[in-house]
Amino acid sequence: MDFDGFASHLAERAARAPAPMALARVGLGAMVFAAGVHKLLDPLAWSAYVTDWLAPFLVVSPVVFILVNGVLEVGFGAAIVADRYTSVASAVAAVSLTATCLYLAVAFVVEGGLFGDVLARDIGLAALAWAVLVESLRDTTAN
Template identity: 70%
Template structure:
């Protein structure tokens, strides 16, 4: 057996004996939502840059306050996902929120060329959130 075949065998053993893909996905989503929420609470101004001039008037509050409130909610949803409590609901909220964000960012990117990197990332995160929500509903 050559080095590549041994590496493949070891990888298969790790995959077989390690955490389930649904657990890995749930923990990754929960960590992302929690960390994003904590950062929004600590530095809402860093996130307010994603609010465009044409969106700001539609918000009931300032962009910074909007991000702060979202951050507090995300901390709660992230903790719920990590603790595997109300996972379907919390991941569903994350999926809807990220899908709406993807729609918004797609418009911004099409109109101004801004935030394409964030759009690309959030497409994957929306898919991850949807997968975690569906997996939780199946359990």
């Protein structure tokens, strides 16, 4: 099969695929849900992201902070996947991931490169959350 034939074949398959924003919504929701479940199963691993200079600003211990976040993420992630209250849940995800990126950027600078790999990933996840939020708001105003 030549390139044009292959491209045509891919275009035919893409026409039958789910809508790109549905894939984005389910992917974001699954990620938020999975992160929440993992936080509930292993909060100590996630508490490693709480730096010594951040801990005093928390009103609870780092592990309790992670557990509370885990419960919230399971709920918001499930809502996004189920396409229920998507605007609210994706707004929470977008704001939370953006705040996380800002925190990770500060930690990266202050701690000499700490969490750079996580920051690089979370920038894309924050953008995905904002895209899902914008799309859900468009759907809401179109009705």
